[in-house]
Amino acid sequence: MLSVSDLTISFDDNQVLEGFNLVLESGDIFALLGDSGSGKSSALRFIAGLESAQSGAVVLDGNDLSSNGTHQMRPEQREIGMVFQDYALFPHMTVFQNICFGINELSKENKVKKVSELLQLICLDGIEEKYPHQLSGGEQQRVCLARSLATSPKLLLLDEPFSSLDKSHRDQLVKEVREILKKEGVTSILVTHDQNEAENFADKIGQIDKKQLRIN
Amino acid sequence: MDRFCFKSNIWIALLALIVATPIFVVASAWLLPGGELWAHFAQTLLTDLVISTVILLLGVGLGVSVLGTILAYLVVMVEFPGRRWLEWALFLPFAIPAYVLAFVYLGVFDYSGYAQVWMRETLGLPGFDIRAGHWAIILTFILVFYPYVYMMARASFKRQKIHMIEAGKMLGASPIRVFWKISVPLARPAIAAGLLVTLMETLADFGVVSLFNYSTFTTAIYSAWGDFRSIEVAAQLASLLVLVAFFLIYFERRARGKAKYYSTDVSHIRPYTANGWIGWLLFAFVFSVFMLSFAMPILQIIIWSVDVFAKEWSGKYTSFFASTAILTLSAAVLTVTVATVLALPSRCKNQSKILQMLIHLSTLGYALPGSVMAVGLMYGVQNISLVSGYLGGSSLNHFLFGSIALLLFAYVSRFMAIAYNSTSASSEQIKPVFEQSARLLGASRFRLIWQVYLPMMTPGIMAGALLVAVDVMKELPATYLLRPFGWDTLAIRVYELSAEGLFERAAVPALMMVIFGAVLMLAFNKLDSSRL
Numbered sequence: 222m223l224s225v226s227d228l229t230i231s232f233d234d235n236q237v238l239e240g241f242n243l244v245l246e247s248g249d250i251f252a253l254l255g256d257s258g259s260g261k262s263s264a265l266r267f268i269a270g271l272e273s274a275q276s277g278a279v280v281l282d283g284n285d286l287s288s289n290g291t292h293q294m295r296p297e298q299r300e301i302g303m304v305f306q307d308y309a310l311f312p313h314m315t316v317f318q319n320i321c322f323g324i325n326e327l328s329k330e331n332k333v334k335k336v337s338e339l340l341q342l343i344c345l346d347g348i349e350e351k352y353p354h355q356l357s358g359g360e361q362q363r364v365c366l367a368r369s370l371a372t373s374p375k376l377l378l379l380d381e382p383f384s385s386l387d388k389s390h391r392d393q394l395v396k397e398v399r400e401i402l403k404k405e406g407v408t409s410i411l412v413t414h415d416q417n418e419a420e421n422f423a424d425k426i427g428q429i430d431k432k433q434l435r436i437n
Numbered sequence: 438m439d440r441f442c443f444k445s446n447i448w449i450a451l452l453a454l455i456v457a458t459p460i461f462v463v464a465s466a467w468l469l470p471g472g473e474l475w476a477h478f479a480q481t482l483l484t485d486l487v488i489s490t491v492i493l494l495l496g497v498g499l500g501v502s503v504l505g506t507i508l509a510y511l512v513v514m515v516e517f518p519g520r521r522w523l524e525w526a527l528f529l530p531f532a533i534p535a536y537v538l539a540f541v542y543l544g545v546f547d548y549s550g551y552a553q554v555w556m557r558e559t560l561g562l563p564g565f566d567i568r569a570g571h572w573a574i575i576l577t578f579i580l581v582f583y584p585y586v587y588m589m590a591r592a593s594f595k596r597q598k599i600h601m602i603e604a605g606k607m608l609g610a611s612p613i614r615v616f617w618k619i620s621v622p623l624a625r626p627a628i629a630a631g632l633l634v635t636l637m638e639t640l641a642d643f644g645v646v647s648l649f650n651y652s653t654f655t656t657a658i659y660s661a662w663g664d665f666r667s668i669e670v671a672a673q674l675a676s677l678l679v680l681v682a683f684f685l686i687y688f689e690r691r692a693r694g695k696a697k698y699y700s701t702d703v704s705h706i707r708p709y710t711a712n713g714w715i716g717w718l719l720f721a722f723v724f725s726v727f728m729l730s731f732a733m734p735i736l737q738i739i740i741w742s743v744d745v746f747a748k749e750w751s752g753k754y755t756s757f758f759a760s761t762a763i764l765t766l767s768a769a770v771l772t773v774t775v776a777t778v779l780a781l782p783s784r785c786k787n788q789s790k791i792l793q794m795l796i797h798l799s800t801l802g803y804a805l806p807g808s809v810m811a812v813g814l815m816y817g818v819q820n821i822s823l824v825s826g827y828l829g830g831s832s833l834n835h836f837l838f839g840s841i842a843l844l845l846f847a848y849v850s851r852f853m854a855i856a857y858n859s860t861s862a863s864s865e866q867i868k869p870v871f872e873q874s875a876r877l878l879g880a881s882r883f884r885l886i887w888q889v890y891l892p893m894m895t896p897g898i899m900a901g902a903l904l905v906a907v908d909v910m911k912e913l914p915a916t917y918l919l920r921p922f923g924w925d926t927l928a929i930r931v932y933e934l935s936a937e938g939l940f941e942r943a944a945v946p947a948l949m950m951v952i953f954g955a956v957l958m959l960a961f962n963k964l965d966s967s968r969l
Binding site (some may be wrong): 271368 | 868871877879880888
């Protein structure tokens with residue numbers, strides 16, 4: 222279970238979020254809607270441990286990750302996965318190496334097995350040896366998802382992952398990713414500014430309006 | 438700043454401070470006596486020095502900017518006969534030490550050189566003094582240093598989005614207007630970076646200015662130290678050079694601005710094709726630069742070498758070559774290793790303005806003439822030994838003077854700018870999102886550096902190492918003063934022979950250096966083409 226409480230974020234005297242509270246049950250898929258600059262990505266990055274805040278606490282499965290706006294656990298210790306807007310696949314590594322990056326401790330055999338399962342899950346079997354630049358935008362984003370899922374995260378954060386794709390690919394991928402996350406039972410938060418995308422993706426939708434989160 | 442960042446920044450700051458030691462030693466000269474001699478220098482020489490140095494910098498700066506930018510634009514944007522091989526051939530002048538080009542030009546165009554003899558006797562033209570005025574030395578510097586601007590501008594033009602040029606064409610702009618209004622403004626940061634390196638090299642040069650009898654700060658520093666035996670005044674003058682370099686870096690940063698001018702994509706489409714006589718005219722222009730800056734001087738060196746080869750060649754050359762190769766390679770590896778540590782992407786580093794300033798300070802050694810660097814280091818070691826003796830310890834002189842360690846340290850400090858520019862350029866292209874995703878995937882700082890940063894920075898690291906290697910191979914004054922006994926390099930052999938006026942015999946080691954340098958430059962070019 223995830224609980225975010227009393228999160229307040231300001232940039233240079235400009236307060237964007239005030240008293241943001243959110244509780245998600247295990248397996249929930251949540252979409253966070255908001256205009257540009259509304260602080261939705263900052264909220265996500267605070268949960269990931271990548272940015273600090275003026276106040277706010279995060280508890281995930283009983284572990285205190287952050288409190289009073291500062292972090293108790295570093296991003297690498299949180300067991301949280303993240304899919305970024307601009308893919309962030311390591312360009313010098315193959316798809317196989319990218320997916321294995323977070324599961325370095327597994328034996329070679331287990332890695333091969335895991336990668337093959339994940340590629341099947343994202344319907345991209347047989348591309349293990351390809352490099353990111355040989356893939357389309359949609360394919361790169363699915364590999365990114367596979368890389369995040371490989372570590373079996375307790376929570377998956379998706380920061381506008383579909384925004385650089387064209388509409389027809391986007392709608393298709395939104396459905397596919399939702400199915401994958403449901404199948405794996407991963408608690409997820411999607412940040413987006415597209416109402417349609419939020420509706421197609423999430424079980425619950427929240428909107429940032431006047432610095433506050435309103436759950437629809 | 439958290440504790441982790443504080444610790445990590447302290448280590449990097451310490452490293453930058455160590456590299457910048459010679460700068461501090463030179464600056465500390467203002468604390469020492471030497472007032473009367475300084476007053477004498479200031480009254481009698483300083484104004485002339487400043488004027489001649491400024492004229493030299495303006496002439497060379499303008500020349501390399503115009504020539505380097507035009508050449509880069511032509512080979513990237515225009516298809517013309519011979520473009521493909523001229524594109525890499527224009528890098529080759531890097532392999533020629535500036536003083537070698539200077540002695541070849543002096544040997545040919547001096548009053549008794551065969552070019553002037555022929556002009557006087559056959560054409561009946563009056564003789565002239567190539568050393569008089571500013572134009573000959575400025576032209577020589579332009580021919581040696583234009584590749585710095587060419588290299589940077591070429592990389593920038595290659596990264597310009599083709600759509601912007603096409604948009605300019607569709608709006609009816611002529612090729613020249615597109616060049617002036619779109620391409621050059623977009624490449625401005627790269628041109629400024631190339632210009633900065635050129636001006637710092639010009640400031641630090643000793644070989645060319647002394648061969649041309651041209652007074653600059655460097656020659657005054659030699660005079661203060663050699664004629665007046667005042668290490669203090671030499672260091673005081675040198676610290677003015679560092680100050681000038683500091684301002685140059687500041688202006689370069691300002692020229693660069695905050696805007697991001699390039700995409701990371703490289704285009705291989707050439708928007709213009711020059712056919713017919715215009716194509717051949719462009720070829721003639723680019724080819725003549727290549728001839729003047731590389732082919733003709735090399736031909737002259739080869740002719741001289743062939744004449745005296747039997748007399749000059751001996752087994753000693755194996756040892757000269759071995760010393761050159763060992764020093765070059767170890768200095769390149771060491772410099773680029775330190776530069777990589779300083780340039781690694783780090784969110785902690787971004788939080789500290791002081792640390793960023795210290796890192797810039799560690800690159801200022803490039804403006805110090807090699808001799809000043811050497812004297813500064815000897816002076817520093819001597820002072821440490823005095824302090825150590827005072828505290829009851831032993832002197833460091835006997836194992837640091839004439840040791841490889843001190844010489845390598847001088848190289849690292851002197852050429853840090855070259856290595857750092859290259860490694861930091863590749864580090865700046867690593868988006869923060871890579872660090873963030875690696876950390877969220879559980880990677881430790883060590884793994885992040887080893888598996889993500891270093892592989893992504895490899896092209897920049899390799900390019901930096903090759904450029905440092907070429908510079909170390911050509912380096913003369915610091916090597917001359919600090920080398921261990923029996924470690925004569927090819928550069929020292931060239932200097933010793935040319936100082937005695939034996940230009941033809943000096944051509945033999947010069948040719949070996951040029952071949953070694955050309956091999957390094959070709960490796961650099963191959964690496965660069967795979968990146969661009």
